[in-house]
Structures are given as C-alpha cells and as structure tokens.
Amino acid sequence: MTLLELDGVTAFYGPVRVLDGVSLSVPEGGAVGILGANGAGKTTTLRAIVGTVRAGGVIRYDGKDIRGLRPEKAAALGIAHVPEGRGTLTDLTVRENLRIGAYLRKDRKAIASDMEYCLDLFPQLQDRVRSNGSALSGGEQQMLAIARAFMSKPRLLLLDEASLGLAPGTAKVVYEAIRRLRVESGIAMLVVEQNANLAFTLVDSATVLETGRNVLAGSTAELKGMDEIRRAYLGG
Template sequence: MTLLELADVHASYAGGNRVLHGVSLRVDEGGVTTLLGANGAGKTTTLRAICGMVGRRGTIQFDGRDLTHMRADRVARLGIAHVPQGRGTLTGLTVRENLDAGAALRRDRTQVRKDLDFYLELFPRLAERGKQKGGSLSGGEQQMLAIARALMGAPRLVLLDEPSLGLAPKVTGEVFETISTLRRETGVAMLIVEQNPALVLDMADDVIVLENGRVAAAGTPAELSAQDAIRRAYLGGGE
C-alpha cells in the first residue's frame, strides 16, 4: 500500500529560485525509496517540500491526506520525521535529552519508555553516552543520535537526508547497517537521500534519480540496473 505519493511536485524558495520541476515518487508502507542525484539536483528540496519547509505545488499525499498546503508542524504531527542533511542533533542537549525531545509530542508514556529501552539497546554507543552533550559526540554517533531521536517520535515515515555525509567509510557502513536493522525491526517506511548508490541499492524497493529538479530515472534497483545507460550514468555500475 502506498504511504507517501508525490505527483508532479514543483518547489521554489523565497526569492523565486525554482528548484523542483515536476517530481513524482512514492514510498510504500514499510518500504524504502531512495533518492539519488548529484549536488544541487534537488534532493534536499524534495524532502523540504514534503515537510512543508519550502513553497510547493502539485500533489503530496500521505496516508490518504493531502499535505500539499499543510504547515510543517502539522506534517510532523501526522508521523513524518525528518533527519536533515548535516544531522539533527540538538548539540547543547545531552544524548538522553535529545531522545526525550524526540518523543515530546507523544502521550503514550509507557510505550515511550519501552521505545527508549529498545533504541538504547539498538544503539549501545548512545546508551553509554546518555549524559554526554550531543555536540561532543563523533560524527557517526551524532548521525545515530539524529536517527534515534527521529524514531523516538514513533513516525510512520522517516526522511533521511544523506546519512553518510562527512563520515568515514567504516562508520558509514555501521550507520547503514543500523538503518537496515531499524527497517527490519520497526517496519518504519523510509525515504533516503544519498549520493552514493552502492550504499542504498541493496535495501531500496524503489529508486528515483533526480537531475536538475526533474526525475531522470525511476524504478526498482533491478529495473534500473538492467538498463545499461542508466546503470552507467547513475548507478556507478561500471562496464
């Protein structure tokens, strides 16, 4: 079942910089869609359009509701969590305070407590650093904290913007392993922005390649890999 669907979405920034020119994509319930594309292609802007952080038109539907004209705070309350590029840790708060902040909108305190235990088990490095300030964590730990904090809101969909940015390959590997585990264990749907196809193709149900604010290619990883020109141009498939 489709959870999120964008159809012919256009977006522009205040000042008139038009960035998206008709983007369409979908994320299934519990599914993973990845958004690939070069610097400046419009990947971050696509996530901002979903969240209501940038002017947009077209159609954005989430779980049968039209988000196209919805304000950012309402979008968040519907169950869409955004882990922005450059991470979303509150650097002045401790690890534990960051995780509590992630659950601030929830009323189901018993389940919040259980979720906290679950994420601390899944992210042992965060459990060890509960009292440490977010800003003093390593890059990889901050990325893990940003993801854990987003999940503490019990979202149905997580938007992850370049979780590998600025991380060493080994740490990137750990972050993506954790993302795979989260997907398996929580069934949360994800829209993952990446520049490196190798990191996301294995776990993606659907792949969208953006170029200059337009969809240059879309399909399952197998469908795209089967097209030589697309594989060579966008998937780094060699040959």
C-alpha cells in the same frame, strides 16, 4: 497501499525553480531512494513534503493532501525528517535528545522501552547517554538524529544523506542499523543518498533526479543493471 504520493511537485527558492514536476510514491512499509548529483533537487523534495519550502503540485500522505502543511503538523501526522547536517541539539544530552523526539507522545512506558531499543540499535550511544550532543563524533550525531526521529513513532521516515561526512566504516554501521530499524519497525522510508551503493542495500526502488526532474525510476535490481547508473553512482 500507497502511504506517500508526489505528483508534479514544484518548488522555488526565490525566482529559481528547484523542482520541476517531481513525481514518486512510497508504499506503506516500503523504502524508496532518491538519487542525483548535487543541486538535483533531492533535499528540496524532502523539504517540500514537510512544509519547509513552498511547493506546488500534489503531496498526498495517507490519502490526505498535506501540501503546505506546517512542519509540526506533518510531524504530528507521523512524518519524521532527519535533515542533512543531522540537527542534533548539541547543548542537550543524548538522553534528553531522545526524550525531545518523543515530545508528542504520552505513553511513558512505551517511551522508556523505545529509548532502550534505540540504545540497543546504536550501542555507541549507550556509552554516551549522559554526554552532550556537542561531545559526540559525526557518526554518533547521525545515530542520535535517527534515534531521535524514531522516538516520535513515525509511519514515514525521511532520511537526507545519512552517510554524508562519515568514514566508510561508520556509514556502513549506520546503514546496518537503519536496515534493522526498517525490518523490525515496519516504518516506510524515503532516502536521499549520493552513495548509491549504500542506498541500494536499503531501498526497494529509487528515482533519479536531474535539475529537479525525474529522469529514471525503477527497482533496485533494474537500476543496478543500467550502465548509466553504474557509471554515475556505482563506480562501474
């Protein structure tokens, strides 16, 4: 079953067209990557889905047209967005950040259970649970942003450059936790990532954008076997 479908999506920043007919789909429980150079339109694609940029074309979630829906409405439907730059609430503690992630929920026991799950998923946060977000390292802030998104119990998680600015070892730890989260929760994921080696450890398929357009798409195995993908993204 298709959970998210984009068909011919366009978006502008002022007079500048950033997306020019982007199409992709994410199945229920699946993980799809978006690859591309800086300025290709990857982040804008995620923003179009959650309504933080004006978009044209078709954006359908769970069979419903959500194009133009406000971000809080998208969140209420079960779409969680971890933006580039993480968006950690630095004046609040780790525990308070996690509670805010669950602000739409009423099931207190389940919220408490999910909070413990997040601290098990990211044990680094367990030791910092009373620390303000401003005291966390970049890697810890990324972990907190992902955990906070999970606390909303989404059906679809949008991840924007989860490895950005992280040391290779920290990025690997973050992606290992994301893979575990996917397996154990069944959440569908749409993953923007410049580090294709990391992305390919998580996603089943991917699409490549250039200047706001789809130029390649296929399964992870197919893309890894393409010379142009190896040269551009895999260091081969």
